[in-house]
Amino acid sequence: MSSGGPERPQLVAHVQQALSYTLFDCKWVPRSARLLCLGSAARGTGLLQLYELQGGRLALLREIEKAKPIKCGTFGATSLQQRYLATGDFGGNLNVWNLEAPEIPVYSVKGHKEIINSIDGVGGLGIGEGAPEIVTGSRDGTVKVWDPRQKDTPVANMEPVQGESKRDCWTVAFGNAYNQEERVVCAGYDNGDVKLFDLKTMSLRWETNIKNGVCSVEFDRKDINMNKLVATSLEGKFHVFDMRTQHPTKGFASVSEKAQKSTIWQVRHLPQNRDIFMTSGGAGSLHLWKYEYPAQRSKKDSEGAEMGVAGSVSLLQNVTLSTQPISSLDWSPDKKGLCVCGAFDQTVRVLIVTKLNKV
């Protein structure tokens, strides 16, 4: 399966490192060959490890231990010079750390009553415009947007109506941040709900239900007019929504693909090419996909309203690396094709995807 024709991208396993703790998230440090592993040690404390790619192996540079296990992290809301890491942990705390001086967080708030499942940042790293903001989604059913300059209260809070039974929020993503005012947050919940919140108008812009719990959502680019959104779910399905045209009743057009029998844990778009994305699966496999646009991206329906036309998705390559689910995946923003993935078999792997120029 992994060989294929001579022109297909190959997923080459470059380095593999066994860890002694459960790995929940792994991220590249921008503008460097260093990566960060976030997780939970056996004794119930959180662990942050900084590795550097040296030759054919990963060298541990720093290890930082924190009180609560860390579930997720992002560099999305910091500047390139500062490179502060924002993390969400099992206790519902959002912390922003300066990795030079990690004893005291730069910003800290107990944002949620339960574990923060997912975090995303926008406005930093020289990408996009507008204020840097961090969004967190938690098991308590709420999605909150934070500004590191404002202490203790979120700048936006998406919570269930009083009396509504809450559903866990499993994933959040920023998008549409193409100027200083516009921004949207997309949240996926465990009952299959996908909701799109517009932060400029502070309203719910669109919602849909994809039947199975949503494990991961991502826009293809955060800093452009929203183009595509991929939502992955349990039972091996993922949906690609075309976000350029919103129909008043039907919402956004989508194409869905059933890739594998197990849960698709993560989807990540290649930073250098927004039509290529990788999904990671519960059976330890990685699939590389390419989206092809249709001939016409929108058409008129019977009443004359514009509706979008979804394109098609084709599988470029796949590889099985592990027997355990690959729960986290990150592309390096600096080197095309370099990515890191972390699996529940306590191993972090660095992969190189070749021939992406020819796709």
Place this chain on the structure above:
Amino acid sequence: MPVWLREYSWRQTGSAVYVSLPLRGVRVTPANIFCTDQYLKVSIPPFLFEAILYAPIDDTNSTAKIGDGIIFFTLYKKEVAMWDSLTLANANKEKLQCIRENAVLKAHEKAKEETEAKKVTKQEHKKYALEATMKLEEAERKRIEDLKEKERQRVTKELELWKKQQKNAEEQKRLQKEGELHQEVEQLKEKKKEKMNKTRIPNEGTSKTRLKPTKGHGSYSMFSENLKEEQLPAPRSAATIKINFTSRVFPTALRESRIAEEEEWLRKQAEARRTVSADLSELEDLKEEEKDPDWLKDKGNKMFATGNYLAAVNAYNLAVRLNNKLPLLYLNRAACHLKLRNLHKAIEDSSKALELLTPPVPDNENARVKAYVRRGTAFCQLELYTEGLQDYEAALKIDPKNKTIEKDAEKIRHLIQGTVQDS
């Protein structure tokens, strides 16, 4: 009695014997010819030819040619010699028999040996084929591995190169910033000298040394950050968006739902609603609404409420005749029978209702509780207390918070214990 064929003719050379045997009017197949090293027989019932040969022959190489009405044997002698005659002269009956039997045995053995040899060669061929395919596959695999390995090495080299470039770029940036910092520090120093403020200088000292660590974050950031902050918009004014979650008929997410059972229940309900066609002739004179089981059920309920139990039973009876799949009809009729003290009928109806209320889902909980309670009451009134208690406990299991059921169950338990103690 076989017909012996004796009209054969033969001639010989030093190494072979040629026998020709005329056979008129009979069809010869190879199966009719039997030959061992010293015995030759042709048997086409009723004709029979046999010859005990003068000397042994090589029967594997000898041939028999079946022509039109004639068989031509070419027998190769084992020893080159001239035979006096084709057959052995003196041959008494016993000897003949012996020879015949030997011949047959020999033939059998030969056949066995041949099959064995065949098997062995077959095995060897198979093995060879297998090994050949394995070699081919191995070669293919190796080729693919080599390709992958090459890719890997190439890519590793690229990565190293890129890293070096990164390092160089960082170094340059750092040097540049250091240069700038020095300049700014110089300017500040001059300013401070003017203001005579000495406290900043130790800071600068430390900030210089902090440029050394490998991370390369650099502390020059404090200068650039101040400028940037002014360009960012102010934090958003706080707001809350209220959301609702998608509702379902059954409020559980897909992975939690016992969807098969729930679907079944819904389907049953839907089926039950469709009225069974009333082919009862007496019903023709009834009004349209009186043929609707739901309407009849409502009528029955009203009459039950006013205390007219017999009329209620009648209404339910008619409804059941029209549609015997609605569990609620049986349930309500059971209540009426209880009031009328038709206890056996009450039990029957409650049981029928429970039957129809499968599969057990949260939707029909209420109905099931009522059915169990009514049946339990009927049992108790018939003094079948143990059965009654069973039903009450079943009801409690579905609805553990119901106090009346609990109290009643307690009462029954006491009654049972009381009767046990008496006897």
